[in-house]
Amino acid sequence: MTDTLSVRDNRTGRDYELAITDGTIRAADLKQIAVGDEPGLATYDPGFVNTASCRSAITFIDGDAGILEYRGYPIEQLAEHSTFLEVSYLLLNGELPSQDQLDSWVHNITYHTFIHENLKQFIQGFRYDAHPMGMLMASVSALSTFYPTASNISDPENRQLQITRMIAKMPTLGAFAYRHQQGKPYVYPDNELSYTANFLAMLFKMSEPAYKADERLIKALEVLFILHADHEQNCSTNAVRSVGSSQVDPYSAVAAGVGALYGPLHGGANEAVLAMLRRIRSTDNIPDFIEGVKGGKEKLMGFGHRVYKNHDPRATIIKKACDDVFEVTGVNPLLKIAQELEKIALEDEYFVKRKLYPNVDFYSGLIYEALQFPPEMFTVLFAIGRTPGWLAQWSELVQDKEQKIARPKQIYTGIRTRDFVPINER
Numbered sequence: 001m002t003d004t005l006s007v008r009d010n011r012t013g014r015d016y017e018l019a020i021t022d023g024t025i026r027a028a029d030l031k032q033i034a035v036g037d038e039p040g041l042a043t044y045d046p047g048f049v050n051t052a053s054c055r056s057a058i059t060f061i062d063g064d065a066g067i068l069e070y071r072g073y074p075i076e077q078l079a080e081h082s083t084f085l086e087v088s089y090l091l092l093n094g095e096l097p098s099q100d101q102l103d104s105w106v107h108n109i110t111y112h113t114f115i116h117e118n119l120k121q122f123i124q125g126f127r128y129d130a131h132p133m134g135m136l137m138a139s140v141s142a143l144s145t146f147y148p149t150a151s152n153i154s155d156p157e158n159r160q161l162q163i164t165r166m167i168a169k170m171p172t173l174g175a176f177a178y179r180h181q182q183g184k185p186y187v188y189p190d191n192e193l194s195y196t197a198n199f200l201a202m203l204f205k206m207s208e209p210a211y212k213a214d215e216r217l218i219k220a221l222e223v224l225f226i227l228h229a230d231h232e233q234n235c236s237t238n239a240v241r242s243v244g245s246s247q248v249d250p251y252s253a254v255a256a257g258v259g260a261l262y263g264p265l266h267g268g269a270n271e272a273v274l275a276m277l278r279r280i281r282s283t284d285n286i287p288d289f290i291e292g293v294k295g296g297k298e299k300l301m302g303f304g305h306r307v308y309k310n311h312d313p314r315a316t317i318i319k320k321a322c323d324d325v326f327e328v329t330g331v332n333p334l335l336k337i338a339q340e341l342e343k344i345a346l347e348d349e350y351f352v353k354r355k356l357y358p359n360v361d362f363y364s365g366l367i368y369e370a371l372q373f374p375p376e377m378f379t380v381l382f383a384i385g386r387t388p389g390w391l392a393q394w395s396e397l398v399q400d401k402e403q404k405i406a407r408p409k410q411i412y413t414g415i416r417t418r419d420f421v422p423i424n425e426r
Ligand code: ACO
Pocket: 264, 265, 266, 267, 269, 293, 298, 299, 300, 301, 302, 303, 304, 305, 306, 307, 354, 356, 359, 360, 361
């Protein structure tokens, strides 16, 4: 068997042989297939549904089999045995850390959690009702002004420093955005606490001398962070890579990722799921709602995925985490609607035929709500979890000799060359 593709261009009768590597052909190889002086053949792929944009050794997904692995480790094992910072180390460095490496990594992250007071004032400048994702996006981007040397992306030590800073400061920025929205004083990081326990303290501490979150809730949030830590070339990661390909500093590139994640078709979906469940209000209204979805009136938010066409392994783990959280907080009444909706949708031909299954967002919103997060904060939690993934992908990008500035082609459909018409003649 030869790893090539034979192509006949029926316009010219010419034959071409294109190399197949890793199950792909190089789009640039199609350029030689041309008629006369016209530009060579290109591919048209809105939404990148069948185009690889990079080679990556970070995250493996088999959507049909419902497999997700970080650096080869199954997500189920990482969610059960690891911590978010250990998983972050794994994503960034390719291997699980030794005890010494982990201790030093955790220490470095812990000692970079504070943000510059001017950045605090910057967040204070937002209106009281500013969406926390908008605040997060702007403050991540503002970090680049506090660390101008971050633009020196070719220096590995410098990259490592910015990576440490960003993972350390994301919970602080997210928590400050939340406190701002609540009109509550910001709570500074507590270096005695773990990454996730500190985040919860910065969110919920009031006048008590030390805030101690329930261990089961800390564990549930850790699991959620782990589940969100990377997901190969998704919309926001593609945004980080695309902006990063201009060789801008990592804060600016990650700010683009936060922006992409904000959208309701991506990280914003869990917020939309909660809004949908509230609107349905009672299980009696589910049949009408499902009919509306099937009639194309709206989408069943939290269902469907570009890659997973069997099940989303993260949704299975989250469902389990739901039970642990509800043991502490009491059951969220919307859970009944979600469960019933899932049951009906999994049996309905419309959803079965289109391979639409619950994705990670279907249940995560319920947990976040049980943890007392307002819906606007859900995507912020996703962003904190995804930060190591964005940075691992960014780091891989800037070291990849084959990468170039991202610059897709277009098929021009507009009018060609015409003469300017003075305004009084139009
Ligand atoms: N509800 C109802 N119908 C749906 C849904 C849904 N949630 N998702 C897809 N479909 C239908 C489409 O209308 C389409 O039907 P058609 O073939 O009759 O036209 C078919 O299923 C295929 O859907 P596409 O939109 O082509 O699938 P795509 O891969 O482009 O989209 C996406 C994936 C964006 C996730 C989509 O399923 C969706 O919008 N889901 C709801 C939003 C959501 O939950 N997003 C979170 C994704 S996970 C994450 O970001 C962490």
